Amino acid sequence: xxxxxxxxxxxxxxxxxxxxxxxxxxxxxxxxxxxxxxxxxxxxxxxxxxxxxxxxxxxxxxxxxxxxxxxxxxxxxxxxxxxxxxxxxxxxxxxxxxxxxxxxxxxxxxxxxxxxxxxxxxxxxxxxxxxxxxxxxxxxxxxxxxxxxxxxxxxxxxxxxxxxxxxxxxxxxxxxxxxxxxxxxxxxxxxxxxxxxxxxxxxxxxxxxxxxxxxxxxxxxxxxxxxxx
Amino acid sequence: xxxxxxxxxxxxxxxxxxxxxxxxxxxxxxxxxxxxxxxxxxxxxxxxxxxxxxxxxxxxxxxxxxxxxxxxxxxxxxxxxxxxxxxxxxxxxxxxxxxxxxxxxxxxxxxxxxxxxxxxxxxxxxxxxxxxxxxxxxxxxxxxxxxxxxxxxxxxxxxxxxxxxxxxxxxxxxxxxxxxxxxxxxxxxxxxxxxxxxxxxxxxxxxxxxxxxxxxxxx
Numbered sequence: 001x002x003x004x005x006x007x008x009x010x011x012x013x014x015x016x017x018x019x020x021x022x023x024x025x026x027x028x029x030x031x032x033x034x035x036x037x038x039x040x041x042x043x044x045x046x047x048x049x050x051x052x053x054x055x056x057x058x059x060x061x062x063x064x065x066x067x068x069x070x071x072x073x074x075x076x077x078x079x080x081x082x083x084x085x086x087x088x089x090x091x092x093x094x095x096x097x098x099x100x101x102x103x104x105x106x107x108x109x110x111x112x113x114x115x116x117x118x119x120x121x122x123x124x125x126x127x128x129x130x131x132x133x134x135x136x137x138x139x140x141x142x143x144x145x146x147x148x149x150x151x152x153x154x155x156x157x158x159x160x161x162x163x164x165x166x167x168x169x170x171x172x173x174x175x176x177x178x179x180x181x182x183x184x185x186x187x188x189x190x191x192x193x194x195x196x197x198x199x200x201x202x203x204x205x206x207x208x209x210x211x212x213x214x215x216x217x218x219x220x221x222x223x224x225x226x227x228x229x
Numbered sequence: 230x231x232x233x234x235x236x237x238x239x240x241x242x243x244x245x246x247x248x249x250x251x252x253x254x255x256x257x258x259x260x261x262x263x264x265x266x267x268x269x270x271x272x273x274x275x276x277x278x279x280x281x282x283x284x285x286x287x288x289x290x291x292x293x294x295x296x297x298x299x300x301x302x303x304x305x306x307x308x309x310x311x312x313x314x315x316x317x318x319x320x321x322x323x324x325x326x327x328x329x330x331x332x333x334x335x336x337x338x339x340x341x342x343x344x345x346x347x348x349x350x351x352x353x354x355x356x357x358x359x360x361x362x363x364x365x366x367x368x369x370x371x372x373x374x375x376x377x378x379x380x381x382x383x384x385x386x387x388x389x390x391x392x393x394x395x396x397x398x399x400x401x402x403x404x405x406x407x408x409x410x411x412x413x414x415x416x417x418x419x420x421x422x423x424x425x426x427x428x429x430x431x432x433x434x435x436x437x438x439x440x441x442x443x444x445x446x447x448x
Contacts (some may be wrong), residue, residue: 076284081244133422155376156376159356159369159372161375162360162365162369163356163359163360163369164360169355169356169359172352172355172356173352173356173373175348176345176346176348176349176352177349177376177377177380179345179384180342180345180383180384205382209381210383211380214379214380214383215376215379215380218376218379220373222293222372222375222376225293225371225372226368226369226370226372228368
């Protein structure tokens, strides 16, 4: 019985993710807008630094990339609940379980964040130079950050859309919450930048995975209370 | 007059802590010297704050389970008392840091974590103020409160231990209790924690009662 329940739940999540993707594909302005947002932010940074580009130390290079990514993530995920009309949300809620909705949103936002951060990284490395020593570890840190940012911000977006001034609230609520994750990621990325051995970074990877696990579990448990209102 | 005993206990304990904290015997250590007395205030306030924020989270869980608005009142007011203690903890800490580390706000992961922790809870208050409807406000801010506490604990207690910190108990420094806290100090330190917690609960209780009066006047 539980096996069957799990199966239908997975199917539900799959359908919901496909629905999100179809919706995104139909109104392309959202995702293309976000891609343009990353690219133009990177370009603004490039132009602002262009006179002194070779004076950019690895620490500044790294931090700048993650700050750009932080703002991108907040902007991209903030709309994940507000994009759809209110009536349609009620329709979904009457059809599926809230757990399936939050998990599908988190997974879908993970995919979006991976797309955005990898595109951002490619373009950033292209214009700002690429001092990364261990590219594989850097990609690992990008993947961990994408998953972590998506899972934290999805629940916060759900909270913020319930309030009136949701744009400000989204930033104020999410920045302090996301900070431990951001600091860990920056540290991990710095290790990758210096090309240190993977064993040095195991601590950071484990902590990031632990924070991700806590956040996803909490979102899973708390979201049902959120959509009731 | 019922349930007065813990308020009286709080006053007596805190008087004892202040008198014994300033006059009682303490070990003489280099650099720290007499500032070790700040343990009764700074460290005890931090522990009291964590306890208050923890009980605030428990009330938020209780609200989500039972749906009674009184649990949310308690959760929010206890969180406010916790924030107040957080600010006091920062102030006493910066006083201490000024004399021992030579800088009121050294760039230390624990300090920055504490500042971010206060930001998280100020955001909680902002979230509360942005709703009109009471039940909706209570439900959504309870969700955020639980989420915030789950992030706050790693921020304060786990992350600083992984990096170098000036504080005892992190970055290879041994914990405070292991060698400095002798039995004379324990006799003041443990009551101090209880006293501060009771005082915080008292403040929260007064504000909850104020809220109940305001609500009944509205109706």
